[in-house]
Amino acid sequence: MTYEARVGLYKKIERLRKRPLIVYSTRFSNYNSGSMSMDSIPEFCEQILQTPSNSKKVDLLLVSQGGDAIVAWRVINLLRERFDEVDVLVPYVAQSAATVLSFGADHIVMHPxxxxxPIDPQITIQSNNLQMPPKTFSVEDIQAYLEFVKKDLGITASKNSPADSEPSGFNPNVLDHLVKELNPTEIGIVKKSMKLSEGLAEKLLLLHMTDKKQVEGIVKKFNTMTHHGYTIGRKEAKESGLPVEYPSKQLEKLMWAVWTDLSSELKCNVPFDPLIALTANPKMSAALTNNINMGLPYTLTASEVQKIAVVESKQFSSHYDVRDQIIGSGNGINISFNVVSSALGWVRSKTG
Structure with a gap:
């Protein structure tokens, strides 16, 4: 299916829900995953401008593993400036910053x-050694470390600790080990990000909820999970106090049809393999086979464009593209790869 074919699904959802629909989806894969980012805001502005002037309600169909929490705040505020009621439809995954965004909805319509x-932010720090993978961590990780050395190992960082005035395993270097991995600035960034996420989540919930204690309870629950990858299904989300609704069977099928087609277009279930990408071109495949058989050194290149984010409606579609340049070099059967990615930015299609 293509965008033009998806427009038919969007029209069916709009007829069923009696309101316009905007779709926001980001790619998740083993390479070149997309995330919620500020460069999507102009696309949202244009989508809002294209909605009928008499529309008072809007649906946002959302699929994303997260990104910038400020984007969640910005998107909800843009929608609420224009519409009296904002609902979020979740056919599959809306995690991290996408969960924060859903907190700003009057209703969260969740597919089975x-x-x-969880909304605890994950911070990625690039090592000075570019050959090493970046470090990703959260405040919960730091707290878990300190709890482990104190409660499980019986080690405390201070002889004057009120929790253990005569520690059996005192080690003054407990914090030294931590700051060797993360400098104080990085730890501070994580703490500030957590406070920002908590604050935004609370403000978004208070846009449509009046019980402040209930709001604080929801934020606490979603910010104190033991693992950032923990998934919260619709039953648990509803029990937490969120305004979760279950779709009708008809809407359920339409939501899933939209997501499965977007997933295919964004190649969410296709792992990136540079060898497959390089040999997809028959000429490159033949050249590689010929050089391997002859034992000659070679350098072959190929490129492909990947969509990593989509903002669309029945009016028009915008997609964020990235170009991957794959370079394979070797001698005989020994091949090494280098992949260089360059952003192409947002591209708008013609209206559907």
């Missing part, structure tokens, strides 16, 4: 296969 997730 859908899930939300």
């Amino acid at each position: 296969f859908s899930c939300l997730g």
Whole structure:
């Protein structure tokens, strides 16, 4: 299916829900995953401008593993400036910053296969050694470390600790080990990000909820999960106090049809393999086979464009593209690969 074919699904959802629909989806894969980012805001603005002037309600169909929490705040505020009621439809995954975004909805319509997730921010720090993978961690990781050395190992960082005035395993270097991995600035960034996420989540819930204690309870629950990858299904989300609704069977099928087609277009279930990408071109495949058989050194290149995010409606579609340049070099059967990605930015299609 193509965008033009998806427009038919969007029209069916709009007729069923009696309101316009905007779709926001980001790619998740083993390479070049997309995330919620500020560059999507102009696309949302244009989509809002294209909605009928007499529309008072809007649906946002959302699939994303997260991104910038500020984007969640910005998107909800843009929608609420224009519409009296905002509902979020979740056919599959809306985790991290996408969960924060859903907090700003009057209703969260969740498919049986859908899930939300914890809102504790994950911070990625690139090592000075570019050959090493970046480090990703959260405040919960730091707290878990300190709890482990104190409660499980019986080690405390201070002889004057009120929790253990005569520690059996005192080690003054407990914090030294931590700051060797993460410097104080990085730890501070994580703490500030957690406070920002908590604050935004609370403000978004208070846009449509009046019980502040209930709001604080929801934020606490979603911010204190033991693992960032924990998934929260619609039953648990509803029990937490969120305004979760279950779709009708008809809407359920339409939501899933939209997601399965977007997943295919974004190649969410297709692992990236540079060898497959390089040999997809028959000429490159033949050249590689010929050089391997002859034992000659070679350098072959190929490129492909990948969509990593989509903002669309029945009016028009915008997609964020990234170009991957794959370079394979070797001698005989020994091949090494280098992949260089370059952003192409947002591309708008003609209206459907």
